[in-house]
Amino acid sequence: MRWLKNLSLATLIVLMAGCAGSNLEKMIPADAIGVVSIDVPGLLKKAGMLDDGKIVLPQALKQVTDENETSPLCILFNDLPQLGLDHDSKAYVFFTTKTFGRVVLAALSDPEKTRKTLELRVGGEFAKTEGLNCMYVKDNLYVIDGEVLLVGTVNKPMEVARAATGAKAILAKVAANINDNKDVKSVLHKDSEINVWIKGDGLKTILGKSEVYRELSQKMPLIGIFTESDIDAVTCNIDFDSEGVEMNTHILAAEGSEYARLLNTTLGQPGEDVLKAIPNSMDYIFTICVKGDSFVRLEQVQQLLKVFGRLPYIGSIDLAAILATVDGPFTVGLARDPHLEGEWNMVLATRSSNPEGVLSQISDFANSMGQAPELYEGEYIYQYDNKMIRIGIIDGVLYLKMLDYEQTEGYAFDMKPVRDAFGESVFGFFAQTRNDSINGYFDFGLKDPFEGKGHFSTNQKKANATLEFLRSLCSIRVSDGFGNEEDNDDAFSAFISSTFGKQSSDQ
Numbered sequence: 001m002r003w004l005k006n007l008s009l010a011t012l013i014v015l016m017a018g019c020a021g022s023n024l025e026k027m028i029p030a031d032a033i034g035v036v037s038i039d040v041p042g043l044l045k046k047a048g049m050l051d052d053g054k055i056v057l058p059q060a061l062k063q064v065t066d067e068n069e070t071s072p073l074c075i076l077f078n079d080l081p082q083l084g085l086d087h088d089s090k091a092y093v094f095f096t097t098k099t100f101g102r103v104v105l106a107a108l109s110d111p112e113k114t115r116k117t118l119e120l121r122v123g124g125e126f127a128k129t130e131g132l133n134c135m136y137v138k139d140n141l142y143v144i145d146g147e148v149l150l151v152g153t154v155n156k157p158m159e160v161a162r163a164a165t166g167a168k169a170i171l172a173k174v175a176a177n178i179n180d181n182k183d184v185k186s187v188l189h190k191d192s193e194i195n196v197w198i199k200g201d202g203l204k205t206i207l208g209k210s211e212v213y214r215e216l217s218q219k220m221p222l223i224g225i226f227t228e229s230d231i232d233a234v235t236c237n238i239d240f241d242s243e244g245v246e247m248n249t250h251i252l253a254a255e256g257s258e259y260a261r262l263l264n265t266t267l268g269q270p271g272e273d274v275l276k277a278i279p280n281s282m283d284y285i286f287t288i289c290v291k292g293d294s295f296v297r298l299e300q301v302q303q304l305l306k307v308f309g310r311l312p313y314i315g316s317i318d319l320a321a322i323l324a325t326v327d328g329p330f331t332v333g334l335a336r337d338p339h340l341e342g343e344w345n346m347v348l349a350t351r352s353s354n355p356e357g358v359l360s361q362i363s364d365f366a367n368s369m370g371q372a373p374e375l376y377e378g379e380y381i382y383q384y385d386n387k388m389i390r391i392g393i394i395d396g397v398l399y400l401k402m403l404d405y406e407q408t409e410g411y412a413f414d415m416k417p418v419r420d421a422f423g424e425s426v427f428g429f430f431a432q433t434r435n436d437s438i439n440g441y442f443d444f445g446l447k448d449p450f451e452g453k454g455h456f457s458t459n460q461k462k463a464n465a466t467l468e469f470l471r472s473l474c475s476i477r478v479s480d481g482f483g484n485e486e487d488n489d490d491a492f493s494a495f496i497s498s499t500f501g502k503q504s505s506d507q
Contacts, residue, residue, distance in 0.1 A: 025178055247453065
């Protein structure tokens with residue numbers, strides 16, 4: 001989850017800053033490949049974080065920050081009074097393919113306080129370069145220009161003078177700006193607290209700088225359906241209030257586009273019945289609804305099959321034939337193993353046109369490996385890597401559970417947020433968090449190739465959903481894979497350089 005925490009940190013710096021929105025917009029070049037605008041006072045007010053014009057941390061949030069002192073996000077929350085940022089109007093993050101991959105623009109109420117806090121946290125010193133008051137640390141340029149803060153992450157390593165020249169051009173507003181693009185302007189000026197516009201061919205550029213995305217795209221080539229397509233643009237509007245957080249996403253593409261044709265021919269009918277096999281303890285649940293015979297012919301799926309085909313033993317299973325039987329949702333549930341660091345419990349579930357045949361194939365494979373399964377209460381049971389593997393069928397849904405415990409909890413089907421979302425989504429995602437007695441639920445789904453909706457809510461009507469959303473982000477712990485938290489001394493500066501990963505030197 002490092003990408004989520006780091007993106008949250010970059011966004012929160014912007015959340016706590018403001019300036020005349022139109023003035024900052026004039027600094028955003030018209031050829032930006034992505035822009036995020038944020039209604040700072042509206043968001044802070046709805047989170048209960050403004051008191052007589054000053055930022056305050058509600059006790060519920062402070063409790064989480066105190067419990068997670070090594071979290072960079074919590075450090076940022078605790079440092080807010082010392083950051084010297086203004087919070088009276090909109091602020092922005094934008095992405096380019098020029099000097100900077102990403103730029104944060106924020107306004108300052110106390111530039112001197114900002115300078116001192118950044119020098120302390122980042123570990124550098126501001127100095128005059130190309131006429132700008134700036135600090136260059138780990139491919140990030142921090143500029144304080146009057147009452148404007150610019151934080152730019154360079155697209156490739158360069159001398160500080162060159163980076164400062166790029167920042168100077170932005171601050172001087174010498175190029176045509178984003179307001180000259182009516183389509184982008186209409187998105188950024190909606191009434192939502194957060195508005196996002198990303199150019200279609202910029203999606204891969206932005207995501208491609210993330211180490212997490214690069215690794216994920218190698219293991220899950222299906223992501224290429226979105227990043228390697230002829231999508232024109234992606235927009236997102238996020239509205240916050242005390243009862244919930246609503247997200248509306250639009251994928252802009254022509255009806256006759258390759259993207260639309262591909263999805264219309266491969267996507268199947270959604271259905272929530274697969275949730276009857278997914279334990280309600282899963283932290284994350286993903287689903288994609290497909291027509292198996294068309295799905296298995298996708299180039300991205302063929303790449304996956306080749307990877308699995310080269311694996312020892314697994315290559316002897318006819319995975320293509322198994323996938324071809326999928327008729328509707330293919331769903332994965334994941335939860336961190338509470339007993340083993342870095343391990344996960346996992347459940348797979350799908351509606352198959354031939355579940356008994358698939359079950360027989362798996363059983364035959366296990367027998368050939370000398371692992372004859374036990375048959376108990378209709379389930380085939382195996383032991384693998386200290387986990388009990390159970391394979392069975394419930395109401396026509398084929399499932400595989402890999403858990404390190406005996407399941408006693410109920411199923412996700414009984415959770416209304418996830419059931420409602422997955423019942424109408426061809427692509428769906430669900431995540432849940434637990435803070436004290438308050439559970440947070442986030443769901444997102446595409447009901448067709450063009451329209452998506454997301455929602456965050458809690459299990460308690462009296463809870464402030466906006467505040468709980470921030471609490472959920474703040475409670476995420478980032479480890480290096482060996483259970484060690486990030487070094488606190490380096491956390492604040494590290495988040496900017498790692499948000500979108502190491503910058504490619506060939507850009």
